[in-house]
Amino acid sequence: MDQQDKTTRPSLLRQGAAAAWPICLGYFPIGLALGVLAQQAGLPWWAMAMMSILVFAGSAQFICVAMLAAKASIPAIIFTTLVVNLRHTLMSSALAVYLAGVNRKFLTVFSYGITDESFAVNMTHFKNGQWDRWRALVVNHLSNSVWILATVTGTLVGQFVPQGAFGIDYALTGMFICLLVFQLQGRIYILTGLLAALISVTWYLLIPGDSYIVGASVCAATLGYLLKRRYRSSK
Amino acid sequence: MTFSEYLFLFGGMGLVTYLPRALPLLYLAHKQLPQWLIDWLSLIPVAVLSALLAPSLFADAADRSFSLGKAEFIVAIPTLIFALKTRSLGGTVLVGMLLYWLTSFFM
Numbered sequence: 001m002d003q004q005d006k007t008t009r010p011s012l013l014r015q016g017a018a019a020a021w022p023i024c025l026g027y028f029p030i031g032l033a034l035g036v037l038a039q040q041a042g043l044p045w046w047a048m049a050m051m052s053i054l055v056f057a058g059s060a061q062f063i064c065v066a067m068l069a070a071k072a073s074i075p076a077i078i079f080t081t082l083v084v085n086l087r088h089t090l091m092s093s094a095l096a097v098y099l100a101g102v103n104r105k106f107l108t109v110f111s112y113g114i115t116d117e118s119f120a121v122n123m124t125h126f127k128n129g130q131w132d133r134w135r136a137l138v139v140n141h142l143s144n145s146v147w148i149l150a151t152v153t154g155t156l157v158g159q160f161v162p163q164g165a166f167g168i169d170y171a172l173t174g175m176f177i178c179l180l181v182f183q184l185q186g187r188i189y190i191l192t193g194l195l196a197a198l199i200s201v202t203w204y205l206l207i208p209g210d211s212y213i214v215g216a217s218v219c220a221a222t223l224g225y226l227l228k229r230r231y232r233s234s235k
Numbered sequence: 236m237t238f239s240e241y242l243f244l245f246g247g248m249g250l251v252t253y254l255p256r257a258l259p260l261l262y263l264a265h266k267q268l269p270q271w272l273i274d275w276l277s278l279i280p281v282a283v284l285s286a287l288l289a290p291s292l293f294a295d296a297a298d299r300s301f302s303l304g305k306a307e308f309i310v311a312i313p314t315l316i317f318a319l320k321t322r323s324l325g326g327t328v329l330v331g332m333l334l335y336w337l338t339s340f341f342m
Contacts, residue, residue, distance in 0.1 A: 054249035096263035111257035167336030174331025197289035
């Protein structure tokens with residue numbers, strides 16, 4: 001890992017940016033939309049900036065704006081945020097495999113930028129081997145910068161942007177599809193992915209809230225792991 | 236709301252967002268992980284991606300009902316084939332966007 005640290009800073013930034021641009025492309029319209037909603041809910045631009053800096057979590061921020069518009073209490077909003085963001089404990093744990101032994105100062109800064117999107121991109125690159133923590137950090141912070149910029153822009157000019165232009169709403173879906181393809185490195189991965197899809201749709205239809213993400217991920221990974229172990233021991 | 240009320244709200248939200256992201260990493264990165272945990276965690280990315288994606292393709296968000304003919308799903312098929320053939324992240328994102336944009340004229 002430290003051998004790669006010796007590469008020049010511009011190339012590090014360039015490779016990080018090359019990996020991050022699909023995230024940024026997806027974040028921009030979503031951030032704009034959030035900014036527009038926030039402005040309609042009465043948030044000034046500086047409050048939007050403060051929120052995106054302190055809370056880098058898209059879905060929680062959307063929920064917060066909706067709850068503020070509905071005059072919810074501050075403890076209720078904070079509690080909801082906690083529940084919505086618990087899924088990141090899973091991603092943080094999975095990243096630990098590739099960041100083993102890295103100093104705590106770095107991890108403290110790095111953790112701030114763990115989102116669904118940066119996790120998926122960084123894990124794919126870590127798995128392929130051509131990746132290190134500094135490039136991963138660039139991905140996290142570039143995405144964050146674009147997010148802050150987009151949400152603040154949304155509060156200022158968002159109402160002039162047409163809805164759904166150029167299919168930009170599909171950017172993150174497209175990215176997730178391709179990252180999923182990268183993850184399919186064997187029969188057990190395909191099986192786990194199919195199980196996760198089946199469980200998450202069922203869970204989503206039956207149980208309100210966001211628990212389907214963590215619920216389906218844990219169930220599918222566990223089933224996949226057990227199947228793999230059984231297959232191995234039966235040989 | 237005043238500045239300090241916003242600061243209190245977003246500070247609290249920030250804390251409960253940050254801790255679930257930081258604590259597992261800070262704890263596990265300095266532990267010798269058992270092999271079964273590494274094996275299990277290696278299946279987490281595919282499971283998370285699939286769990287995030289599937290409901291957006293197969294379910295209606297408005298009333299949480301099953302739906303098989305969504306534009307999101309129809310566009311996902313050629314997008315998936317493109318991703319399998321080219322393995323290009325940027326290209327897949329652009330193809331998906333283009334197709335999704337085109338369906339908005341027909342659906």
